[in-house]
Amino acid sequence: xxxxxxxxxxxxxxxxxxxxxxxxxxxxxxxxxxxxxxxxxxxxxxxxxxxxxxxxxxxxxxxxxxxxxxxxxxxxxxxxxxxxxxxxxxxxxxxxxxxxxxxxxxxxxxxxxxxxxxxxxxxxxxxxxxxxxxxxxxxxxxxxxxxxxxxxxxxxxxxxxxxxxxxxxxxxxxxxxxxx
Numbered sequence: 001x002x003x004x005x006x007x008x009x010x011x012x013x014x015x016x017x018x019x020x021x022x023x024x025x026x027x028x029x030x031x032x033x034x035x036x037x038x039x040x041x042x043x044x045x046x047x048x049x050x051x052x053x054x055x056x057x058x059x060x061x062x063x064x065x066x067x068x069x070x071x072x073x074x075x076x077x078x079x080x081x082x083x084x085x086x087x088x089x090x091x092x093x094x095x096x097x098x099x100x101x102x103x104x105x106x107x108x109x110x111x112x113x114x115x116x117x118x119x120x121x122x123x124x125x126x127x128x129x130x131x132x133x134x135x136x137x138x139x140x141x142x143x144x145x146x147x148x149x150x151x152x153x154x155x156x157x158x159x160x161x162x163x164x165x166x167x168x169x170x171x172x173x174x175x176x177x178x179x180x
Contacts, residue, residue: 001056004030006042006063013085015054019078023054024118024148028167032146033060035165035174039144040114042066048110048138050101050117055082055094057116062086062094069094070112072104101125105136114144121150130158130175139177147173 001013001023015023024032036042042064049058052071062069071094073079079098086094097104101117102125115133119126126149133145144162147155148170155161155173165172 001054002026003059003063004033005060006065008059008063008089008091011063011089013054013056013059013089016081019054019081020075022120023056025168025170028148028170028172029056029060031165031167032057032172033064035172036114045113046111048072048108048112048115050104050115050133051119052082052096053078053118055085057118058094059085059089059091061114062091066093070097070110071095072097072099072101074098074100102132105132105138108136108138110138111140112138112143113140114146115139116146116148118148121152126153130155130160130173134160134175134177141177143177145175145177147175149173 001015003011045066047061047066047069049071052058052073058069058071071082079096082096117129129147160175162174162176
């Protein structure tokens with residue numbers, strides 16, 4: 001896995017072979033960040049990365065100038081890997097949080113400009129994630145929630161759905177929080 005752009009561009013993150021997480025492909029990440037770059041100035045963004053896994057999305061935001069990236073991951077080995085990786089790269093604007101995503105969303109008191117979630121595609125909670133995130137009141141007005149998912153889920157009829165981007169088998173549904 002490599003960081004595509006920004007301060008840490010080209011840095012390789014050696015993901016252990018025993019790692020169970022599915023990293024977002026470079027092709028899909030590059031496509032997503034091209035879409036984001038047309039809307040956001042990454043500098044100063046407050047980002048939440050749910051189901052952080054390898055950290056590929058959160059580290060990309062950190063590299064591109066986000067003020068702070070909070071990565072939430074439940075697996076202890078994975079959180080240790082993320083903490084070790086951020087230390088080795090000297091990244092200081094990332095905070096790794098070991099927690100269940102549902103629990104974190106209920107307890108979170110921070111606000112974010114952008115929330116990204118990359119759950120296991122077959123996780124039971126996937127269909128309800130837009131409601132969980134959007135109802136948690138953690139997104140600023142006009143903030144985006146981006147959900148990475150497989151082809152079996154569709155969110156086009158959700159009230160706050162903005163757009164769908166597909167990159168091979170990777171689907172990104174983008175939701176926008178509107179109003180107070």
